[in-house]
Amino acid sequence: MRAVPIGTALHERTAALCESLNFREWSGYYAVSSFEVHHDHEYSAIRHAAAVIDVSPLYKYRVSGTDAVELVNRVITRDVHRLAVGQVYYTPWCDEHGKVIDDGTVTRVEENVFRWTAADPSLRWFVQNSTGLDVAVHDMSDQVAALALQGPASAAILSRVTSADIAGLKYFRMTTGTIGGVPVEISRTGYTGDLGYEIWMPWHSALAVWDALIEEGRSFAICPAGMLALDVARTEAGLLLIDVDFQSSQKAVIPSQTYSPYEMGLDRLVTLDKAPFVGRDALVREHASGPPRRIVGLEVRWPAIERLYDRVGLPPEMPAAASRVAVPVYVRGRQIGRATTTTWSPTLKKLIALATVTAPHTAPGTEVQFEITVDAVRHHVPATVVRTPFFNPLRKTALPA
Template identity: 45%
Template sequence: MPRKTALFERTADLMTSVAWKEWAGYAAPCNFDAHSEREYFAIRHSAGLLDLSPLAKYMVTGADAARYLARIWTRDITRLKPGRVAYGCMCDGDGKLLDDGTVACLDPETFRVTSSEAWLGWFERHSRGYQVEIEDCTDRLAALALQGPLSREILQVVTEVDLDAMRFFGVAAGSIAGVNGWISRTGYTGDLGYEIWIACEDALTVYDALLVAGKPHYLEPIGLDALDVARIEAGFVMQGVDYISAQHCLIEARKSTPEDAGLGWTVNLERVGWIGREALVQEQEQGPKWGLVGLELDWAEIEALHEEYGLPPHLSPLACRNAVPVYSEGGATEKPVGQATSSSWSPTLKRYLVLAQVHRKYADLGTRLSVEYTVEFERRTITGTVVERPFFDPERKTFTPKAAPKGASR
């Protein structure tokens, strides 16, 4: 039976749907009402509040903490300054993806690490020879995500941290609703947003204070269904959906490198001494086989296909995580050239969006592909065009009111 987070009592009281799912061993709300549309629009037009506590969380401390983390992550953590957060991934010795997550530098010898699943054994296995201590703090540290265009205004009511001065991927300690914690300007929605890190015993205090501060702004508690649509709009991949951790793959063909999964930008091949580098250097020399692309499905074709069956198009408020084949244009009878792993109708963009892994030669912008699409149990195809990713990328996500203009002296 799933465990309860420190906020279970409150989220259960607020839910009318009784729609739960298991997330890393914890019970997590899918949606609070009969469907997730109100929660989605809160993310894009006001703010949504999500319990992130099931995330795996670790404190890594010691004189060698940065050097140690630089060995197991694709990012050079030795260059991460206090008050900054880095997003990256971990690979096995063959350069295959294990997980992705964040590393926050709280001070020169203290880092907080998050990941999709538990990696304590992996961390400890590779800590030999380093002056570090590793603590799995998942059960003592609660986490909240406050995401949306009004999140800064709402959060500022309950904290002394100057959010107007906090840059994108910044992190700072401070008082939040009268308790000590950390705020990072990070999130999984592709919008302006913050993540809040507090002791479990303080979680209800902070959650309730944010609900009160957000009430005039129509803040909504949100679940994972609304988050899933938002993260697809943002072009963010999900472990276990858009790529599978190498430790769970039964065959080599299911494994992915960072380049395969669209995370090549987190890899620094110039530095040496980190796990998976040699294999990824070889991949670069030979040329990656796969690439992650964003596709937009042809809406006119979707309408026409439904019309053949006398049906109107159905737009689900939920994202789809069922992988389907992708073919070269008009090549549905041939071997697939990739697979669509996440898809959703975007209520904001009014476009049908897809994340897909395809062979590299089909990854160029403007390439037209055929994506499997089922109506009335019959498998057909719809044209999907490779477009820019992220699909949704508002200026407010990175804008900092008190930041010096680019090029200005400091």
């Protein structure tokens, strides 16, 4: 980790547009928290127009060689043999105890070539697990820049700047083309739970791609978006954030900080009947017994919060930004978990949260109590366990009209 953050390949553009001067550190790079003083406009672009987000700080690896398939299949919980060329997996990978190290995307670029993204540095783990295999793992994090183009207008904008078949690009598939004369890979993926794409390009050519998207997107009200708007959108989408909603097993200090894929609600991403993979034996046992807890969605009763504020003569208020402060969750006065991300959803007009709760309180429809502080006094308000995603528009997965 660098002592002082540096700019990404797109910093020249994002820094100039950042009126708020509100930056944060992301994997050693500067990332814009919000371009304007408030992130409302940026969030609105994600849900109603198009937003462009610099996601270059993601760790990116190229796995290639005769045994590339075997390495990927040995590490991740999904079956790589079912992953076609041009297809993308979202997947976790675990340690030998079945606890999640990280999650990310794996794209099969060619028969024996994969692009693998991660939130945390993963090169050492991949190399350790490649022993005895004819495979090369290359860290290309600072050679490949990445942009997320997200929102209802994203397909229309992309169709105008590239000859790639955007109209026919299915959900979690990828294609190639050029934007602004720069060769790019385009995947139908994102972290907003909306129609969207991620664009992967050579680091030194990223500005040309940004400029082409912004120029063509003006008539669609394109807007650069920062991490605050992204945090609200990903919570609405029920997408988890490492170091907030779960901890990597490699950084956990105590056992309760580790999570299995089942505890994260990622049951569908675990293929137990494939070839052996790291953590399989532990996951077989947990699958048989059931996880002791799960990450679930909560909808908090807003009228109950309004009444609490009214009693003390204050107008109800909630922070506009998503809160990453852990909040206790109770059943009949006994704590059964904690909310890890809480936000007001501007689209749903609801207070929602992602929370870890213990069994048997994980079923949708379960009534719980959510802790809230009003004028320095703690209270409990009703909340309901619900399925995620909270917001799941048809356009996210449908072919664009």
